[in-house]
Amino acid sequence: DTAVSQTPKYLVTQMGNDKSIKCEQNLGHDTMYWYKQDSKKFLKIMFSYNNKELIINETVPNRFSPKSPDKAHLNLHINSLELGDSAVYFCASRLQGRQSPLHFGNGTRLTVT
Amino acid sequence: AQRVTQPEKLLSVFKGAPVELKCNYSYSGSPELFWYVQYSRQRLQLLLRHISRESIKGFTADLNKGETSFHLKKPFAQEEDSAMYYCALQPAGKLIFGQGTTLQVKP
Numbered sequence: 001d002t003a004v005s006q007t008p009k010y011l012v013t014q015m016g017n018d019k020s021i022k023c024e025q026n027l028g029h030d031t032m033y034w035y036k037q038d039s040k041k042f043l044k045i046m047f048s049y050n051n052k053e054l055i056i057n058e059t060v061p062n063r064f065s066p067k068s069p070d071k072a073h074l075n076l077h078i079n080s081l082e083l084g085d086s087a088v089y090f091c092a093s094r095l096q097g098r099q100s101p102l103h104f105g106n107g108t109r110l111t112v113t
Numbered sequence: 114a115q116r117v118t119q120p121e122k123l124l125s126v127f128k129g130a131p132v133e134l135k136c137n138y139s140y141s142g143s144p145e146l147f148w149y150v151q152y153s154r155q156r157l158q159l160l161l162r163h164i165s166r167e168s169i170k171g172f173t174a175d176l177n178k179g180e181t182s183f184h185l186k187k188p189f190a191q192e193e194d195s196a197m198y199y200c201a202l203q204p205a206g207k208l209i210f211g212q213g214t215t216l217q218v219k220p
Contacts, residue, residue: 004156031206033208040212041197041212041213041215042210042212042213043157043199043210043213044210045207045208045209048206048207050206055206056206056207090156090157092157092208094206096206098145098164099145099162099164099203101147101159101162102149102157102159102208103158103159104156104157104158105156106155106156107156
């Protein structure tokens with residue numbers, strides 16, 4: 001099944017912990033993204049990697065560190081979690097080029113208590 | 114500044130009524146515009162893109178460069194159209210989303 005898959009689907013953790021979210025795509029895409037969807041359903045780009053190189057890094061606290069071991073994977077590590085980090089995090093991928101759409105994962109709902 | 118504005122947070126219509134979800138953008142270059150949809154408990158997925166000029170699930174969207182708009186339209190709404198709709202602008206490979214509009218189609 002060709003798709004963008006991310007794990008875990010749900011993540012509940014306490015403030016101050018460190019956690020990771022993994023993402024993998026088997027669509028042969030060369031560009032991957034992390035988006036954050038807040039409680040008001042607003043989607044904001046966080047990072048983008050093209051062929052393992054960071055190309056977009058929005059204003060995100062440096063507690064968030066993306067890692068791309070290869071172009072099919074983009075993981076997100078979050079240090080010292082805060083209450084405000086609670087959100088749904090979406091991984092996405094695409095082929096670089098005009099009008100190439102994003103393909104999204106199912107999302108990871110992170111709850112920080 | 115590059116920006117996408119969807120002025121309506123919620124649009125509620127009855128089944129069979131026409132639907133128009135508004136989207137305005139701000140971008141100085143040649144825009145790449147998309148509509149994405151998120152059905153309940155499903156992933157965000159592409160609905161349509163302006164370059165294709167196609168109709169998907171009865172929805173169409175026309176790019177109006179003069180009004181900088183890319184409104185999504187459907188002549189007769191169905192209950193299964195109930196979902197969250199996002200308009201998006203893609204400058205330089207970075208997809209910028211509007212705030213989203215929840216479409217609620219009542220029976």
